[in-house]
Amino acid sequence: MDAAPPDDDALLYGHDPAERIVALHPVGPATMRLYRRRSPTEVTTEDVRVHPFFFLSDADLLRGFPRDRFQFQELAGRGFFRYVVAFPDRGAYFDALRHVERATETAKARPDEVYLPGSPEQQYLMQTGRTLFKGMAFDDLVRLQLDIEVYSPKGFPQATVPEHRIILVALSDSTGWSRLVGTPEMTEEEVLRETLDLVKERDPDVIEGHNIQSFDFPYLFERCRRHGVPVDLGRDGSPPRSYPTSMRFAERQVEFDAVEIAGRHVIDTLHQTMAFDVFKRDLPNYTLKGAARYFGFAPEGRTYVPGDQIAHVWDTDPHRLMEYAIDDATETERLARFLSGSTFYLTQMVPMPYGQAARTGPAAKVEALFVRGYLHARHSLPRADFGSQVVGGYTDVFVTGVVGPVVYADVESLYPSIMLTYDVQPKGDALGLFPRLLRRLTGLRFETKDAMREADDAHERGELDARQSAYKIVINSFYGNMGFGYALFNDFAEADRVAATGQDLLRQIMRLARAAGARVVEVDTDGVLFVPPDSVVGEAAERQFVERLSEQMPDGIRIGFDGRFQRMLSYKKKNYALLDYDGHLKFKGSSLVSRSSERFGRAFVREAIRLLLEEDVQGLHDLYLEHRRRIEAHDWQGVESFQRTETLKTSLADYEQAVAAGERTRSAAYEVAAREAARTGRAPRVGDRVSYYLGEGGGRVFEAARPARDWSPAAPDESTAFYLDRLDQLAGRFEPFFETPAQFRLVFSEEDLFGFDPSAVRLVVRERDPEEVEDDVPF
DNA sequence: AACTTTGGCGCTCCGT
DNA sequence: ACGGAGCGCCAA
Numbered sequence: 001m002d003a004a005p006p007d008d009d010a011l012l013y014g015h016d017p018a019e020r021i022v023a024l025h026p027v028g029p030a031t032m033r034l035y036r037r038r039s040p041t042e043v044t045t046e047d048v049r050v051h052p053f054f055f056l057s058d059a060d061l062l063r064g065f066p067r068d069r070f071q072f073q074e075l076a077g078r079g080f081f082r083y084v085v086a087f088p089d090r091g092a093y094f095d096a097l098r099h100v101e102r103a104t105e106t107a108k109a110r111p112d113e114v115y116l117p118g119s120p121e122q123q124y125l126m127q128t129g130r131t132l133f134k135g136m137a138f139d140d141l142v143r144l145q146l147d148i149e150v151y152s153p154k155g156f157p158q159a160t161v162p163e164h165r166i167i168l169v170a171l172s173d174s175t176g177w178s179r180l181v182g183t184p185e186m187t188e189e190e191v192l193r194e195t196l197d198l199v200k201e202r203d204p205d206v207i208e209g210h211n212i213q214s215f216d217f218p219y220l221f222e223r224c225r226r227h228g229v230p231v232d233l234g235r236d237g238s239p240p241r242s243y244p245t246s247m248r249f250a251e252r253q254v255e256f257d258a259v260e261i262a263g264r265h266v267i268d269t270l271h272q273t274m275a276f277d278v279f280k281r282d283l284p285n286y287t288l289k290g291a292a293r294y295f296g297f298a299p300e301g302r303t304y305v306p307g308d309q310i311a312h313v314w315d316t317d318p319h320r321l322m323e324y325a326i327d328d329a330t331e332t333e334r335l336a337r338f339l340s341g342s343t344f345y346l347t348q349m350v351p352m353p354y355g356q357a358a359r360t361g362p363a364a365k366v367e368a369l370f371v372r373g374y375l376h377a378r379h380s381l382p383r384a385d386f387g388s389q390v391v392g393g394y395t396d397v398f399v400t401g402v403v404g405p406v407v408y409a410d411v412e413s414l415y416p417s418i419m420l421t422y423d424v425q426p427k428g429d430a431l432g433l434f435p436r437l438l439r440r441l442t443g444l445r446f447e448t449k450d451a452m453r454e455a456d457d458a459h460e461r462g463e464l465d466a467r468q469s470a471y472k473i474v475i476n477s478f479y480g481n482m483g484f485g486y487a488l489f490n491d492f493a494e495a496d497r498v499a500a501t502g503q504d505l506l507r508q509i510m511r512l513a514r515a516a517g518a519r520v521v522e523v524d525t526d527g528v529l530f531v532p533p534d535s536v537v538g539e540a541a542e543r544q545f546v547e548r549l550s551e552q553m554p555d556g557i558r559i560g561f562d563g564r565f566q567r568m569l570s571y572k573k574k575n576y577a578l579l580d581y582d583g584h585l586k587f588k589g590s591s592l593v594s595r596s597s598e599r600f601g602r603a604f605v606r607e608a609i610r611l612l613l614e615e616d617v618q619g620l621h622d623l624y625l626e627h628r629r630r631i632e633a634h635d636w637q638g639v640e641s642f643q644r645t646e647t648l649k650t651s652l653a654d655y656e657q658a659v660a661a662g663e664r665t666r667s668a669a670y671e672v673a674a675r676e677a678a679r680t681g682r683a684p685r686v687g688d689r690v691s692y693y694l695g696e697g698g699g700r701v702f703e704a705a706r707p708a709r710d711w712s713p714a715a716p717d718e719s720t721a722f723y724l725d726r727l728d729q730l731a732g733r734f735e736p737f738f739e740t741p742a743q744f745r746l747v748f749s750e751e752d753l754f755g756f757d758p759s760a761v762r763l764v765v766r767e768r769d770p771e772e773v774e775d776d777v778p779f
Numbered sequence: 780a781a782c783t784t785t786g787g788c789g790c791t792c793c794g795t
Numbered sequence: 796a797c798g799g800a801g802c803g804c805c806a807a
Contacts, residue, residue, distance in 0.1 A: 248782070250805085363783045392785030393807060414807090480783030487783080495784080525786085525807045574787055574806050590805040591788050646803070664801055665792040701791065729790090 021132050022141070022205045024353070025262045026050070026120045027236065029089035035205075035235060035263045037140065043203065043235070045263075050124050052093035055081035055115040055381055061103045065096055077430045079380030081115050086127075090120070115381060115488070117371050118352070125351035126372045132347050132354060138337075138463060141344070143174040143267075144204035145332040146195075148216045149182075149325050153311045156682070159222035166223055167314055169195045170325035172333055173202055180322050184314070189227040192220070199233060204264060206354070208336045210288040210328075211270040214256045221259075235263025246686075247359055249274040252647055254687040258359065265354040269332055272339035272358070288331055297334035302327040341466025342473060349474070362477035363484050369474070370489055373433050382428025387492045389483035391499035393525030394506050397573045401737055401765035402613055403521060403531055404567035406578065409513075409546045410527030411505060411553075412560045415479040416442060418501045421556030426482050426491035434489070438478055445471035502526065505557060510770060512549050520770060521570050527562065529576075539564060567613050571733065577609045585610060591733065598642045598723075600627065601730050612737060617747060617758035624731060624748050631723045634716035642723055643708040645691045648673060648684055668692055668705035676707055694722040739764050 022043065023035040032050045035043050051071075056062070057080055059072060069092040072085040087093040097114065104113055117126055125131060133141070149168040150157035157164050165188040172178035179198055182191045199207070209216045221240065224231045231239045241262075246255040252274065259266050273291045277283045284290045292298045303323040305313050313321045340358070347357045350365045351372050357365065374381055411417065416438065418424065425434045445468050452464040481487045483495035502525065509528055510520050517533030536545045543561045550559035569577040575589030585606070587593040592605055604627050611619040629635070636642060646669035650658070656674075658664045672692040673684045684690070691708035696719045698704065704719060711718065731748040738744040739762040747761055 244780085246781075252804095360781085361783065364781085366783090389784060395786060395806085410807095477783065482783090483785085484783050486781085499785080527807085572788070588806070589788075590803085594789080594804055596790085596803060649803080658801095667791075667802075669803095733789095 019130070020135055020140075021130060022136075023132070023235070023263045023265060024121055024124065025234075025260075026090075027262075029091055032120065032124050033236065033263070037136070037205075040140070040142075043205075045235070048124075050120065051086040051088070051127065052090050052120065052123060053084055053086040053127060054093075054097070054117070056083040056085050056100070057081055057113040057383075059083050061100045061113055062096065063103070065099045070096055073378065075378055075380035077380040079374075079428065079430065080383035081381040084375065084378075112383070115371075117375075118368065119356060121353045122351055122356065122368065125353075126368070126375055129351075129372065129376055131349065131351060133344060134348055136348075138341055138344050138466065139174065141174065141206055142202070142204045143206040143208055143333070143336060144199060144202055145172045145329045145336070146170070146199070146207055146209045146212060146216055147325055147328040147332060148220060149310055149314075149321060150219065151311050151314060157219070158682075159219045162226075166191055166220065168321060168325050170329040171195070171198055171202075172326070172329040173204055174333065174337075177202065178326060178329060180326060182322075184318050188223060189229060192224050192227060192229045195220075196224075196229065196231065196233065203235070206265045206267055207261065208267045208269060208332055210273075210291075210332050210335070211268065213259055213266065213268045213271070217259045217266070218257065233261050233264070235261075238262045245359065247271055248361065250278045252687060253649065255685060258355075260355065267336060267340060267355065267358055269335045269339065272343075273335065276339055288328060288335070291335060292331035295335065295338060297331050297338070299327050299330055302331075341463065342470040345467045345470035346473065349470070362473055363481045363487055366474060366477045366481045367487055367489070369437065370429075370433055373437075374431060377431060379431055382426075382430075382488055384486050384488050385428075385490050385492065386485070388485060389492045389495045389499070391496040391503070393499065394503035395524045395573050396770075397522040397570060398770050399519065399521040399531075399765060399767050400570045400572070402567060402569050402615065402763060403519070403765060404565065404579070405531065406521065406529055406565045406568040407532055407542050407546065407561070408527060408529050408563040408565070409509070409549065409559050410562045411502075411509070412558045413442075413475070414502050414505070414526035415498055416475050417557055418498050418505070419478065421554065422497070422501060424482075424494055424498055426489045426494055428489050428491065434478065438475065441471050441475050445475065505553070508553075509549060509559065512552055514770065516545065516548070518545075519767075521568060522573070522576060524574060529568065529570075569609050569613055569737075571736075577613070579613050585613075596644060596646065597730075598644055598726065600630075600636070600641045600723075601726060604727065605730055605733070608731070608734060612734065612763070615763055617761045617763075618756070620734075621747050621756050621758065624727075625750065627727055628724065628750065631727060632720055634713075634718070634720075636713070636716075638713070639691075639693060639708045639711040642718060643691045643693045643711075644668070645689050645708075648686055648688050648690060651686055652677065652684065666700075666702045668702045671702045672705050672707050694719045696720070736766065737763055 020037045021034050022037050024032055027033045027047065030049055031047045034046045034048060036046065037043055062070065062085065070085050070087050072083050075082050075084060085096065087096060100114055117123055147170040148166050150164055151167045152164040168180065168182035169191060170180055181194045181198065221231055233240060240259050242257040242259045245258045246253055270286060273286050283294050289304065303320055305321060305324045310321065343354065343358050346365060347354045350357060350368050352365065352368055371381065419438060420442065423435065425432060448464050448468040448471065452461050452468060455461045455464060479495065479498055481489065482491050484490055506523055510523060513520055513528060513530050519531040521529045521531060532542055532545055536542055542564055546559055546561040553559060565578040565580050567579045571592065575591045577592060578586045580586065593602065607623055608620060611623060648669065652670065652674055655670045659666055669690040669692065673690045677683050692705040693708055693711055694701065694704045695706045695717055735741060735744040743761045
């Protein structure tokens, strides 16, 4: 089977036949340039006329605006946005927006009587029903990787410091080509000119780099500006454009100036890595090397050069730095190949340029699909409802302590299944696109997964996997979109109905499992962890047990077997550890594995849990004493062992303002960042990570905190008292696992006047009866 | 300007 | 000493 997706579904893949547009960008007030791939190397251009447009609630709002400067059409249906208004050029478009703004007399820049469907490119794709990359496979793209090396003898490289300069640029592309630019004899200007010439010569569709948006590109452009080298990287010879934007990865926000290059796409593998980790929560860090090692993409025996030694290595052994740079480019290519497949396939569905699809969240993509569908049907659009969703997933824990064996069963695609089975549809969706799209996407995903299973070529399997995960992303976003306050097609009551039905189903599963003799340990949203009845022994029997549960579910709801474990340490809701049959421990929840804990603390908790699972009381006591000893002796691997690292969520100015207003209290990370900024003159950015430790001298944490890099093993000045407290605090988590608090204290203390006797200590399992909470379901 | 949701735990600060 | 509030990180 061809890895290219179907293109016969207008709703999903647009209304035009396959045409292989790889890029587009506005070139005038009323034109858009299309870049079409004709062959692996030939890209043709074509200028087309565009009509910037918006949706409007009331035609009267344009009364008095010159009639020859716009066209409008009344849309069908009783939606809120009942008119679509198109303009001959972007000047008229913006004039009209200002006109409407005045007419509505609101101070807001965007009166809510207008709906603006995205960037010019997105508008073009929406109104023509086109998509990018149609009929293409991922490998049809030419992707170029770029990695710069900067000479900065001391301190962080800064483009504005004259003596910091670009010495080396590694370039490679997806055809296997690669090149290094830079020798000790070359001037920076020569390096810059050759780099730009090579990029233009390779004519890539996509430029990729790790942190390229915030480091490589801004740095490169600034140095070019200083040398008067024109940055004509656009396919039309235009310079890059940039605009401030931000991306969110779960709780983390990253702000940067997004770079756009005419006719090409810019993909930052740092962002892709962070997006990946939102689901995995497993990466050691987000550096190129860290991510490459995690995924197994590091070239065998690759060269490593620590950042602060780049200048030194360049002076003494330039070839080593060259190997290092090309290894970086290789890793970037592998990372991008692995991480961008699903976005590539999303771009074939959603009317958005590739770079935009990589930057926006899933809700924006679902909305774009809906708006294109409604525009094509010439149907009016609903308005976003005010309010919020109330109901969420059901979570509870009934057993704490060490139990086993344990089986995890979950409802497959819980929310999508509910939405399909119970005919969920947001109230604004007059055309019924929601169920149609959901059904079609689900069908395509199953087809793709089937094809993936049958594919014998690993490469083809990879492509199909990327495609099915693109479907999955969109499918799962349908639910989130309904509960999103700014979504046109939101419906909080309907979102609540989905969540409440999910709760209902989960309680049903619990009852069935208990009735069949299982002990339910913990439930969370769509899955149940339970100890199977004594009669169920071995994987085959366990699977059969789950299958019987599944058979008792309503049609359309399937329960899957999602794992089996030797033992489990159940702590609290959403917090537990699982020991699989290979002896691997898996941790869940922030109280056991949070990255905000110090490394030594995480290691302590990990080892303690392993010992608890083995019921090794003597081992626990020894472990505790060993950690105490190390803290008292300053016996660390380095400051990394006990530093805390936090992400700055707001600017220092906003933080100070919030503190002054009494909206929040002072916090160590911001205080350390502020002191550092005052010292170095370099203001920290939102999303920056700050590492600090607690110095001796006491006081509140935010007062005693010191920058991690100031710590020296030669003169260790961390607060031993604080870290001993910290150890006890962490040990305190284990108290409920012991028969009595006194027994717990015996294990986690130094008092062994009469010697430590583990036989006096007993671990317990505490159990609560689920019936007592099984009240009526809210609906 | 852009923005998916609710549920949960632990740490820190600060007022009482 | 205790408990609420804010925040960061995590599960799904």
